[in-house]
Amino acid sequence: MLLSLELRIYSVGFPTILILILRIIIVREMEQPQSGNGGAEAVLNLEPSSSISIAYHSLFGPHDDLILLELDEKLLPDILQQRITLRGQPDEDAVLCTGSKTYSIKFVGNSNSVFLIPSSDQTEFCENSLDCKRKDDDQQGVASVIKVAPGNMELVEVAPRLDKLKLLLSENPYTFQEDLEMEDLEVVEKGNTGLYKWDDLVEKVQASDEELRSELQALSAVEIGGYWRIVDVKYMDTILRMLLHNSVINDWSLDALNEDEVVSMLESDGYPHKLAHHCLHVYGNKVDENLGRQVWKLDERRVCVHFAREILKEGKRKMESFMKEWMQKIPEGMQASFDMLEGEVLTERLGVETWIHAFSVSSLPSSPAERFSILFRERPKWAWKDLQPYIRDLSVPGLSSEGLLLKYTRRTQPTQDAEPVFSAR
Amino acid sequence: MQIRVKCKCGEGKCPEWAVVELQGVVEAQPSFQDRLQNLEIGVLCRPSSQPVYTFKVGYHELTGSKVALKKPMLVLQKTKRTGTGDTDVGTDTNSSNVELQVIGIIRHRILFKTRPKPLISKPQPAVKEKASAPGAVASNQTA
Numbered sequence: 001m002l003l004s005l006e007l008r009i010y011s012v013g014f015p016t017i018l019i020l021i022l023r024i025i026i027v028r029e030m031e032q033p034q035s036g037n038g039g040a041e042a043v044l045n046l047e048p049s050s051s052i053s054i055a056y057h058s059l060f061g062p063h064d065d066l067i068l069l070e071l072d073e074k075l076l077p078d079i080l081q082q083r084i085t086l087r088g089q090p091d092e093d094a095v096l097c098t099g100s101k102t103y104s105i106k107f108v109g110n111s112n113s114v115f116l117i118p119s120s121d122q123t124e125f126c127e128n129s130l131d132c133k134r135k136d137d138d139q140q141g142v143a144s145v146i147k148v149a150p151g152n153m154e155l156v157e158v159a160p161r162l163d164k165l166k167l168l169l170s171e172n173p174y175t176f177q178e179d180l181e182m183e184d185l186e187v188v189e190k191g192n193t194g195l196y197k198w199d200d201l202v203e204k205v206q207a208s209d210e211e212l213r214s215e216l217q218a219l220s221a222v223e224i225g226g227y228w229r230i231v232d233v234k235y236m237d238t239i240l241r242m243l244l245h246n247s248v249i250n251d252w253s254l255d256a257l258n259e260d261e262v263v264s265m266l267e268s269d270g271y272p273h274k275l276a277h278h279c280l281h282v283y284g285n286k287v288d289e290n291l292g293r294q295v296w297k298l299d300e301r302r303v304c305v306h307f308a309r310e311i312l313k314e315g316k317r318k319m320e321s322f323m324k325e326w327m328q329k330i331p332e333g334m335q336a337s338f339d340m341l342e343g344e345v346l347t348e349r350l351g352v353e354t355w356i357h358a359f360s361v362s363s364l365p366s367s368p369a370e371r372f373s374i375l376f377r378e379r380p381k382w383a384w385k386d387l388q389p390y391i392r393d394l395s396v397p398g399l400s401s402e403g404l405l406l407k408y409t410r411r412t413q414p415t416q417d418a419e420p421v422f423s424a425r
Numbered sequence: 426m427q428i429r430v431k432c433k434c435g436e437g438k439c440p441e442w443a444v445v446e447l448q449g450v451v452e453a454q455p456s457f458q459d460r461l462q463n464l465e466i467g468v469l470c471r472p473s474s475q476p477v478y479t480f481k482v483g484y485h486e487l488t489g490s491k492v493a494l495k496k497p498m499l500v501l502q503k504t505k506r507t508g509t510g511d512t513d514v515g516t517d518t519n520s521s522n523v524e525l526q527v528i529g530i531i532r533h534r535i536l537f538k539t540r541p542k543p544l545i546s547k548p549q550p551a552v553k554e555k556a557s558a559p560g561a562v563a564s565n566q567t568a
Binding site: 039040041043044046047048049050051052053054055056057058059060065066067068069070071072073076079080081082084085086087088089090096111112113114115116117118119121122142143145149152202203 | 426427428429430431432434439440441442443444445446447448449450451461462463464465466467468469470471472473474475478480491496497498499500501502503504525527528529531533534535
């Protein structure tokens with residue numbers, strides 16, 4: 001850097017040379033290592049056979065606005081690049097979020113006396129310019145303590161608090177009514193109870209951006225007019241049936257649906273473009289593009305589960321009756337099997353009959369304590385094969401599934417050969 | 426509500442703070458309790474090239490060492506943004522007026538874990554000198 005300045009001197013006139021020389025001098029001064037009088041450097045770099053006085057800073061005080069936060073080395077880049085935020089409502093415990101993870105923050109006290117000595121570059125703690133530039137003729141420097149810290153904050157990785165997202169988006173599900181009111185978008189916006197844009201969700205849900213996006217996907221939410229919405233099940237059902245109906249009429253293969261054809265057909269039937277697309281996303285999977293045309297394949301399991309849910313919406317049904325109706329409702333060419341309904345339904349024997357009712361894991365809370373509480377209220381005892389579909393989505397950082405079972409259930413095994421049974425603790 | 430943690434240090438240039446940590450409590454003489462500012466606590470010495478330190482507080486001496494922290498500690502400053510005074514209807518209830526700024530990082534501490542050793546002070550002149558200069562007195566209350 002110095003070299004480039006010098007080269008420039010030769011090519012300019014006299015007055016400019018003076019200025020440039022001055023600049024070089026200033027740069028040199030700044031490049032000299034801080035003599036470290038007065039601050040942390042003096043303490044940390046204390047030479048052998050030397051000493052330094054430690055005194056209370058002229059601005060020593062409680063400084064409750066100064067907080068110590070213990071951080072894993074690997075999170076440092078995120079913090080230094082300002083990618084870290086604290087999220088939460090005033091009545092919630094704050095969480096710290098990186099781009100992809102969520103941490104709870106807790107205070108850990110320290111009974112030791114922890115004297116905090118700022119770096120001498122710390123301009124915040126200079127009462128006047130003299131404080132900052134310690135007298136050079138001090139034999140001994142003085143390092144100043146600004147605060148005695150009572151403890152520090154620690155981070156514990158936690159599962160994101162995503163139940164709230166579903167709650168918020170369920171306040172105002174998107175129904176076919178809204179399509180009719182589409183022209184009055186302004187009216188909709190003004191009377192907007194329970195409508196949330198991405199930025200609103202970030203403010204209200206204690207999760208990192210990545211975890212939030214992932215949950216929006218899991219909830220089959222769709223962004224309409226800038227607002228994230230869950231589409232009312234009845235409406236989705238109508239659109240799906242129309243899609244299936246059109247497929248039959250036009251002899252489309254459900255394994256190779258042409259996106260443009262499907263969407264334009266649904267649009268001509270009066271459904272918004274966005275929702276036609278959304279229907280494909282919810283019930284199908286993208287297949288590799290073929291000559292620039294996007295192709296979709298309907299997902300057998302998702303479609304069959306949809307119709308099963310429809311049938312059980314009104315309440316429990318006898319098994320044979322349910323199976324008969326289910327087979328009738330699923331599209332031609334699709335095979336339904338009972339194991340598709342894992343985590344969706346429960347069966348029970350009442351007398352000689354087997355009954356089936358809806359019990360979907362997607363409707364259960366995501367926190368382990370609440371989840372197990374509801375599961376044991378539904379059924380006091382569970383065999384492992386029945387329980388597993390209802391807890392395999394639970395994730396608690398630092399706790400394995402065995403750990404979860406140990407913590408929240410009591411395991412009994414009537415005899416050596418019998419299946420283990422889980423009940424509430 | 427979202428509070429972004431700001432850092433104007435930039436990567437790798439966060440001012441490094443120091444910590445001197447001891448077990449127990451340092452108390453000033455009663456007459457100085459309210460005027461701690463600028464009061465000397467003690468003298469930190471490094472007698473040899475080892476990372477061994479002594480800390481002389483009042484008539485006691487502690488022995489300790491410089492340790493690297495297992496995990497770095499950030500010094501954050503919480504500030505309240507003063508209201509702009511405008512009363513527009515669309516006041517964002519979501520944006521908080523609290524800001525958090527990273528103003529330093531701590532990677533090492535000088536930790537004293539020993540029992541304070543009472544110093545048998547040199548005869549009169551030194552004692553008198555010390556007596557005339559206001560100073561802090563160490564009192565060890567075991568935690």
